[in-house]
Amino acid sequence: MMESLMTRWRWAPLALASTLLAAGFKAEEQAKFLAAGEGQMLVAKRCANCHTAGTFTKVRKSEQAWEDVMADMANRGAEIPEDDYDPIVAYLAKNYGPSAKLHVNRAPVEEIGKLLALSKEQAKAVVAYRDANGAFRTFEDFAKVPGLDVSKIEAKRDLLAFTTQ
Numbered sequence: 608m609m610e611s612l613m614t615r616w617r618w619a620p621l622a623l624a625s626t627l628l629a630a631g632f633k634a635e636e637q638a639k640f641l642a643a644g645e646g647q648m649l650v651a652k653r654c655a656n657c658h659t660a661g662t663f664t665k666v667r668k669s670e671q672a673w674e675d676v677m678a679d680m681a682n683r684g685a686e687i688p689e690d691d692y693d694p695i696v697a698y699l700a701k702n703y704g705p706s707a708k709l710h711v712n713r714a715p716v717e718e719i720g721k722l723l724a725l726s727k728e729q730a731k732a733v734v735a736y737r738d739a740n741g742a743f744r745t746f747e748d749f750a751k752v753p754g755l756d757v758s759k760i761e762a763k764r765d766l767l768a769f770t771t772q
């Protein structure tokens with residue numbers, strides 16, 4: 608009786624650690640959805656673990672507003688080392704600032720859905736098409752996405768960036 612209790616407790620920290628790991632999202636995986644460039648990996652590591660990258664790439668904010676988000680996240684338990692603070696804000700303000708493009712070959716479902724005002728199903732169809740067929744090269748490629756009403760996104764043409772890096 609005593610023995611089995613001790614055996615169980617010995618493994619408790621390990622079980623807890625694996626539960627926490629299971630809840631987190633992998634930085635390398637999430638980085639693929641983030642705009643390429645300096646700070647990409649850092650932001651994936653610090654910001655795409657409690658939630659996915661789509662939680663914050665779907666919004667466009669000024670530098671000041673991103674600073675407010677940082678404070679908000681700190682209140683929610685994000686532990687951001689002092690040295691990482693400025694590079695993270697700089698990356699977010701540059702790549703997800705008020706006039707930042709929508710990188711259609713990287714953006715996660717949430718970002719595509721929100722910025723193009725598509726239903727979740729249509730946004731998923733865009734990403735599924737990309738996963739199966741590779742990068743979108745021109746706006747016309749959207750016509751090939753099954754179930755997507757291209758006329759709905761025509762007005763957002765200038766927002767789209769087709770970079771593949």
Ligand code: HEC
Nearest residue numbers: 653654655657658662663666676677680683684685686695
């Ligand atoms: C300790 C966990 C944690 C970390 C780390 C974290 N967040 Fe969050 N974040 C949350 C929670 C909880 C929410 C609210 C629930 C949700 O939207 O998933 C949230 C929501 C958000 C939202 C949406 C807010 C809204 O009002 O809709 C944004 C934007 C955001 N986070 C950005 C970031 C950025 C940028 C970072 C990195 C600096 C970050 N988060 C790191 C926990 C975290």
